[in-house]
Amino acid sequence: xxxxxxxxxxxxxxxxxAFPAIALAEQPVTSFTLDNGMxxxxxxxxxxxxxxxxxxxRVGSADEPRGVSGIAHFLEHLMFxxxxxxxxxxxxxxxxxxxxxxxxxxxxxxxxxFQKIAADRLELVMKMESDRMVDAVxxxxxxxxxxxxxxxxxxxxxxxxxxxxxAEQMRAALYLNHAYSVPIIGWRHEMEELSLDxxxxxxxxxYAPDNAILVVAGDVTPDQVRTxxxxxxxxxxxxxxxxxxxxxxxxxLAPRRISMQDERVRQDYVMRFYLVPAYDxxxxxxAAALSVLSSILGDGLASRFSQSLQVDQKIAIGTGAWYxxxxxxxxxxxxxxVPAEGFTLADAEAALDAELAKMVAEGPTQEEVDRVxxxxxxxxxxxxxxxxxxxxxxxxxxxxxFSVEDVQGWDDVIAAVTPEDVRAAAEKHLIMNHSxxxxxxxxxxxx
Amino acid sequence: MLRSIVAASTLLVAGPALAExxxxxxxxxxxxxxxxxxxxxxxxxxxxIAFRGGHRTDPADKAGLTNFTFGMMNExxxxxxxxxxxxxxxxxxxxxxxxxRLDRVEVSARFLVETLEESTDFLAMTLSKPRFDAEPMxxxxxxxxxxxxxxxxxxxxxxSQTWWSRAFPDHPYGRDRSGTAESVSALxxxxxxxxxxxxxxTANAYxxxxxxxxxxxxxxxxxxxxxxxxxxxxxxxxTLAVAPPPGVFVVExxxxxxxxxxxxxxxxxxxxxxxxxxVMNYILGGGGFSSRLTEEVREKRGLAYSVYxxxxxxxxxxxxxxxVQTANERVAESxxxxxxxxxxxxxxxxxxxxxxKAKTYLTGSFPLRFDSNSKIANYLLFVQLADLGxxxxxxxxxxxxxxxxxxxKRAAARILDPDALSIVVVGKPVGL
Numbered sequence: 108x109x110x111x112x113x114x115x116x117x118x119x120x121x122x123x124x125a126f127p128a129i130a131l132a133e134q135p136v137t138s139f140t141l142d143n144g145m146x147x148x149x150x151x152x153x154x155x156x157x158x159x160x161x162x163x164x165r166v167g168s169a170d171e172p173r174g175v176s177g178i179a180h181f182l183e184h185l186m187f188x189x190x191x192x193x194x195x196x197x198x199x200x201x202x203x204x205x206x207x208x209x210x211x212x213x214x215x216x217x218x219x220x221f222q223k224i225a226a227d228r229l230e231l232v233m234k235m236e237s238d239r240m241v242d243a244v245x246x247x248x249x250x251x252x253x254x255x256x257x258x259x260x261x262x263x264x265x266x267x268x269x270x271x272x273x274a275e276q277m278r279a280a281l282y283l284n285h286a287y288s289v290p291i292i293g294w295r296h297e298m299e300e301l302s303l304d305x306x307x308x309x310x311x312x313x314y315a316p317d318n319a320i321l322v323v324a325g326d327v328t329p330d331q332v333r334t335x336x337x338x339x340x341x342x343x344x345x346x347x348x349x350x351x352x353x354x355x356x357x358x359x360l361a362p363r364r365i366s367m368q369d370e371r372v373r374q375d376y377v378m379r380f381y382l383v384p385a386y387d388x389x390x391x392x393x394a395a396a397l398s399v400l401s402s403i404l405g406d407g408l409a410s411r412f413s414q415s416l417q418v419d420q421k422i423a424i425g426t427g428a429w430y431x432x433x434x435x436x437x438x439x440x441x442x443x444x445v446p447a448e449g450f451t452l453a454d455a456e457a458a459l460d461a462e463l464a465k466m467v468a469e470g471p472t473q474e475e476v477d478r479v480x481x482x483x484x485x486x487x488x489x490x491x492x493x494x495x496x497x498x499x500x501x502x503x504x505x506x507x508x509f510s511v512e513d514v515q516g517w518d519d520v521i522a523a524v525t526p527e528d529v530r531a532a533a534e535k536h537l538i539m540n541h542s543x544x545x546x547x548x549x550x551x552x553x554x
Numbered sequence: 555m556l557r558s559i560v561a562a563s564t565l566l567v568a569g570p571a572l573a574e575x576x577x578x579x580x581x582x583x584x585x586x587x588x589x590x591x592x593x594x595x596x597x598x599x600x601x602x603i604a605f606r607g608g609h610r611t612d613p614a615d616k617a618g619l620t621n622f623t624f625g626m627m628n629e630x631x632x633x634x635x636x637x638x639x640x641x642x643x644x645x646x647x648x649x650x651x652x653x654x655r656l657d658r659v660e661v662s663a664r665f666l667v668e669t670l671e672e673s674t675d676f677l678a679m680t681l682s683k684p685r686f687d688a689e690p691m692x693x694x695x696x697x698x699x700x701x702x703x704x705x706x707x708x709x710x711x712x713x714s715q716t717w718w719s720r721a722f723p724d725h726p727y728g729r730d731r732s733g734t735a736e737s738v739s740a741l742x743x744x745x746x747x748x749x750x751x752x753x754x755x756t757a758n759a760y761x762x763x764x765x766x767x768x769x770x771x772x773x774x775x776x777x778x779x780x781x782x783x784x785x786x787x788x789x790x791x792x793t794l795a796v797a798p799p800p801g802v803f804v805v806e807x808x809x810x811x812x813x814x815x816x817x818x819x820x821x822x823x824x825x826x827x828x829x830x831x832x833v834m835n836y837i838l839g840g841g842g843f844s845s846r847l848t849e850e851v852r853e854k855r856g857l858a859y860s861v862y863x864x865x866x867x868x869x870x871x872x873x874x875x876x877x878v879q880t881a882n883e884r885v886a887e888s889x890x891x892x893x894x895x896x897x898x899x900x901x902x903x904x905x906x907x908x909x910x911k912a913k914t915y916l917t918g919s920f921p922l923r924f925d926s927n928s929k930i931a932n933y934l935l936f937v938q939l940a941d942l943g944x945x946x947x948x949x950x951x952x953x954x955x956x957x958x959x960x961x962x963k964r965a966a967a968r969i970l971d972p973d974a975l976s977i978v979v980v981g982k983p984v985g986l
Contacts, residue, residue, distance in 0.1 A: 154595060155925045187843070196853060199843035204911055206918015208842075223922050255856030262811035263859055263879050267709055325925070370808065373703035408629075408640040417693055418637060424696045447696055478644050485647035489664055491596050492926045 134491060136501070137329040138511045141336060143345045144317030148501045148511060149332045150324035152494045158325035159498045160232045161221040162240070163506040165320070166313040168293075169215040169286040169435070170350050175305045177293020180213040181257055182306050186220065187211070188249045190242040193235060205231060215287055216435045217506035223495065226326040230335055237339040240314055250303045258299065261292045269369035273378075273547045278439070280363045280543040281380045285356050285436055315346035320505045324498035356382065356437055363543040372549040376425070377452045378443040379459070382541040385434035388513050391520045394432040396532035397440060399524050401430035402479040403471045404462065405442055409478070411466065412444065416458045422450045423458070435507045440537065452546050463537055470530030483521055575924060577934065579944055582773030586756065586780055589934045589944065590772050591764040593927050597667040599765035601677075601775075602931040604939055606758040607789045608658040610726040610870065612749075617726075618733015622698060622741055623749040624654040629690035632679040636690040639680070648673040650680060656727060657791070657869040658939065659753060664928065667766050674775045682782035684750060686743050695738060702732050709813040709980040710879075712805055717815045717978040721798035727871060755786020762934035764927040791869035793822070798976030802889070805980045812885040812981030813877075816892060818974040820865050820872035821965070823940055829953050830961035831969055832865060836912040838899050838970075839863025839876055844911060846895050851878060857888045867940075874969060886985040893972040900970035903963030917951040 137149045168179045189195040202209040207224030209232075222232040265271040275290050282288035292298075321340060323332045359382060386394040405412050405428025412426035425445035431438045444455035490496055504514045580588040609620040628643075628650060630636040643650060649664040661681065665673040705711035715730050722728030732738070759780070763772050796819040821831050839847040839862050851861040863876035876896075880888045904912070924930050937946045979986060 154593065155921055157921055157925050196843075196849075200911075203841060203844045203915045203919075206915055206920075206922075208919060208922060223925075225918060225921060252854070252856035256852055256859055259811065259857070259880055260859035262881065266810045267813075267879075371707040373707055374700045407644065409637050409644065414637055418689060421693070424693060424700060445700065478641065481647060482644050485649075485666060488596070488647075488666060489598060489649065492598060492600075492928060494925050 134494075134497060136511060136515070139329075139333065141316065141341050143341065143343060145336070145340050145343075146320045146505055147332065147336055148320065148322045148505065149327065149329040150322070150494070150497050150501065151326075151328065152324060152497075153326050154494075156226045156326045157223065157494075158226045158229050158323060158327050159221060159223050159495050160229060160236065161219055161322040161498055161502050162236050163217050163219045163320040163322065163502040164313060165216075165318050165506045165508075166218055166350055167214045167216040168289060168291040169353055170313070171286065171289070171309070175297060175301060175309075176289045177257065177291075177298045178301055178305050178309050179218055180291055180293065181254070181298070181301050182309055183211045183213045183218050183220075184253050184257060185245045185249055185306055186239055186243055188246075188253075189244050190238045191244055192238055192242065195244075198235065198239070201235065202232065207232065213291055214503075215291060217503065219499075219502055219506070221498075229323070229327060229331070230339075233335050233339045237343060240316065240319065240340075241343055243310060243314075245303065245306055245310075247303050250301070250306060254298065254301060257292070258295065261295060261298065264292060265290070266295070269367075269371045269547065272369065273367050273545060276365055276367055277378060277380055277543055277545045280365050280545070281382055281439060283356060283359060284354050286353060287436065312346075312348070313350065315348075316340055316343045317345035317347065318349060320502055322498045322502040322505075324494050353436060359541045362539040365543060365545040366551065367545065367547050368549065368551050369547070370549060372547055374445060375452055375546070375548045376443055376445040377456045377459075377544065377546050378441065379456075379542055379544045381440040381537050382437055383430070383440045383536045385436065385438040386432040386509065386513075388509060391513070391516070392523065392528065393532065395517075395520045395524050396528040397430050397536065398432055398483075399476060399479050399521070400466070400471075400529045400532050401428045401440060402482065403475050403529065404428040404466065406479070406482075411462050412442070412459065415462055416444055416455065420458060421447055423447055423455050426459075433503060433507060433509075452548070456544065463533065467530065467534045467537070470526045470533075473526055476524065476526050476529060480521060480524070484518070487518065575930065575947055577944055577947065578769055580769045580773055582777045584777040584780070586759070586761060586773075586776050588761045588763055588772055588776055589938060590762075590767075590769055591927075591930055591934070592766070592768060593764055593930075594766045596927070597766050598927065599665045599667060599670060599763065599767050600928045600931045601661075601663040601665070602762045602928075602935045603661040603663075604658045604760045604935050605661075605754055606658050606760070606869075606939070607753045608655050609731040610656050611753065611789060612726055612729070612733075614726075615737070616733075616741060616745060617729045617737040618698065618731070619741060619745055619749050620654050620659065620753065621732050622694065622738060623746045623753070624652045624659050625694045625698065626686055626690060626746060627652045627680065627684055629694060630685040630687050632683045632685075634679075635685065635687060642676060646672045646676060648676055650677060654731070656731065660935075662928070670767075670775070674778050678779045678781060681754060681779065686746050691743065691746075695741075698732055698738050699735055702730070702735055702738065705730075705732070707807070709807055709809050709811075712807065713813045713815045713978050713980040716803065716805055716980070717798070717817060717976065720803065720978070721796065721817070721873075721976060722794075722871070725794060725870070727868065751784060752786065754783055756780050756783050757786045757788050760935055760938040762931045762938065764931040764934070794871045796820070796871045796873060800974050800976055802977045802979060802986050804983060804986055805978065806982060807980050809981050810882065811879055812882050812979050812983045813879050814885055814889060814977060814979045815875065815877050816889070816975045816977045817873050817875040818971060818976060819969075820867065820874040821969055822872045823867050823942075827961070827965040827968060828865075830957045831965040833909065833912045833916065833954060833957045834899070834904060834962045834966045835863060835865055835874075836916060837904050837908045838895065838966075841912070841915060844915065846899070847876070847892060850891050850895055851880075851888055855887070855891070857881075857884050857891070861888070861892070876975075882982045883984045885979060885981065885983040889977060889979075889986075893975065896970050896972040896975070899966045900972070901967075903966045904959065906959055909957070909959050909962055913954055913957070916954050920951055
């Protein structure tokens with residue numbers, strides 16, 4: 108229950124590991140590529156007669172042209188309207204009429220569509236998903252109505268929450284040049300102008316089998332998936348046109364500070380993001396060391412920040428750290444502290460900095476590193492319980508350019524991390540010139 | 555292709571085959587009842603325990619007591635202080651979580667088979683010997699107080715608290731489960747000890763276990779986990795007459811989007827009209843893109859991202875609730891549309907096509923609830939708490955299939971009443 112208290116900070120604090128959940132040998136993973144370039148991953152799990160069918164596109168909000176922020180997510184909504192063969196508004200209804208559930212999601216690096224359904228309905232959903240990869244029918248009417256829906260979605264997610272607005276400002280300040288600075292949902296003034304032409308241009312440019320990954324997980328064999336995938340996705344023409352490389356960050360030479368005020372704020376806090384490398388298959392040890400570092404600093408009551416700031420010094424009532432290793436381009440390493448009554452944001456920030464300095468000077472203990480490794484190993488075993496999260500894990504990794512082998516090798520990479528690796532990662536990457544520090548208060552005065 | 559898709563959907567009558575879920579009704583040597591599903595394929599054990607009682611048992615002058623007490627259950631026990639407790643949990647890979655609700659508190663534990671023995675002893679100590687040390691008490695108290703302050707400007711929190719306080723002015727359901735700044739500030743160690751002794755009692759416990767464990771071992775570990783807990787008194791619920799004040803109540807808040815919660819009396823789960831009402835609600839507001847509310851509010855008019863309705867059964871009250879979040883200028887229209895759909899369903903009920911659609915979805919999607927051990931364990935707990943019987947998982951779909959159009963119409967006409975809706979809007983709504 109306490110987890111819900113600092114919604115602000117915790118909303119940002121998602122995974123700390125590059126691949127937080129890894130299938131072990133009990134759930135065999137098979138992968139292959141269709142002739143048209145579409146990658147396929149099959150995860151077998153026969154506990155229930157159910158499958159999760161997902162198609163991931165290697166395109167997200169960070170691939171949007173300038174000026175049409177939110178178009179990737181807007182298209183995701185409009186993909187449910189219909190196709191030349193599926194009547195208007197019928198897509199999800201057909202899935203539901205077959206006892207299935209469907210939805211979709213958009214991120215910076217990918218857009219995914221999924222159905223969970225009885226295993227004997229796999230052919231139906233493949234037929235439908237392959238149809239809308241190329242034959243979606245989207246009209247001016249759809250655009251007009253659905254644009255109102257995404258603006259309401261922005262209101263719900265972002266504008267009604269000072270914490271979400273603050274996180275948006277933090278990211279915008281962290282990235283000087285990369286499109287990760289732009290919110291996935293879009294900037295409101297640009298969302299209001301999104302047109303049918305914008306939607307169709309984006310759809311035709313990116314939705315093609317060679318820019319997509321099929322993931323099927325559950326009560327199914329790789330042979331069954333291969334046969335059906337050849338039949339439905341196989342005939343689709345590849346675009347021969349992978350997403351373009353994105354504008355990257357220039358050298359960052361100055362620390363940034365932001366101070367945001369919002370009348371609705373009832374709890375001040377300070378947050379810092381550092382620009383750091385993402386998982387790199389050529390050098391996975393770096394991301395592994397950063398993952399272990401973020402856990403040692405900010406995960407659980409035994410972490411450095413909690414023990415020092417909350418338990419011992421009583422400067423803070425909430426602390427945390429996180430690292431998004433799974434990212435196509437340079438990513439963020441974040442941390443926050445919520446000051447206790449009688450302490451200022453400056454006190455809390457200074458205490459965070461003192462812990463960071465200590466980490467750079469002395470590194471973690473062997474005991475801390477071992478404990479974090481045990482926690483990560485246990486997480487991977489527990490994660491096998493959810494077949495949908497296994498499907499998501501592989502889909503996300505492959506859509507960011509990583510391989511099945513990268514996912515499965517993560518265990519060994521983590522196991523090899525030493526205390527000195529962690530110390531060195533802190534020294535090398537937690538650099539003020541690469542950071543933004545933000546304070547969120549009610550009216551600029553703390554209280 | 556279209557034709558074959560439609561054909562497939564109409565052919566589906568009975569729904570796909572259910573997974574064989576073999577539930578064992580185990581009685582431990584000490585007499586504790588456990589529902590167990592053996593699932594040896596993954597080396598983990600999920601244990602879900604509910605203790606009936608929960609926040610509705612908080613004394614009137616100690617609002618937030620249950621919440622505070624169970625926020626302290628993972629802050630040290632036995633000979634381990636809070637930090638040592640956290641390290642120990644990590645070291646043996648035991649995941650233990652606490653949740654407190656209106657009518658119960660829940661303990662969710664996930665263990666690895668390889669550390670089952672240590673984890674069992676650790677959970678036993680955690681449940682029976684919480685320390686309530688001064689350091690974590692004050693830290694957790696400050697966290698709760700901070701949460702209460704933050705909720706003061708969160709439109710969804712305000713809407714929910716306002717709705718419940720108007721619906722249940724003289725009942726614990728009407729109080730915020732976190733309590734007030736005043737009540738939480740006054741709670742003492744003695745209060746938490748009293749709540750722990752009263753709430754964590756074996757007479758009120760319900761247990762579900764799913765994982766790589768057999769019946770004998772399941773009985774043994776539960777006996778060890780419960781060994782030091784008192785039997786206690788059973789909490790007997792008193793069903794309330796629910797009559798929230800009808801009409802619109804606005805809480806002014808400077809936000810771009812209004813949050814609206816609507817609700818009136820619902821229906822008890824043991825009422826013969828419950829299952830027909832459940833099927834009917836799928837069409838009215840429960841079925842996502844297949845529901846009338848989503849069709850009218852979101853798809854046709856673009857008024858909102860999310861609109862929904864659901865039946866909600868608590869131990870002392872049954873409710874029918876709906877909600878929408880929409881721009882201040884359009885909230886009046888959204889509420890009108892919801893009330894119109896409410897009235898249309900009450901007057902005309904569903905069509906045969908609606909009924910068929912609802913049945914195929916509700917029966918066909920049922921197996922999707924059982925695709926992980928922890929989901930199965932949670933469902934077993936729900937079935938026990940609702941007293942539906944151990945074969946419910948196998949009979950539930952036939953109950954849905956048996957619903958007739960007449961029954962669904964009768965349930966709609968009986969329960970739905972747009973004029974009775976108690977509506978709370980938080981924001982700067984125009985025209986309300």
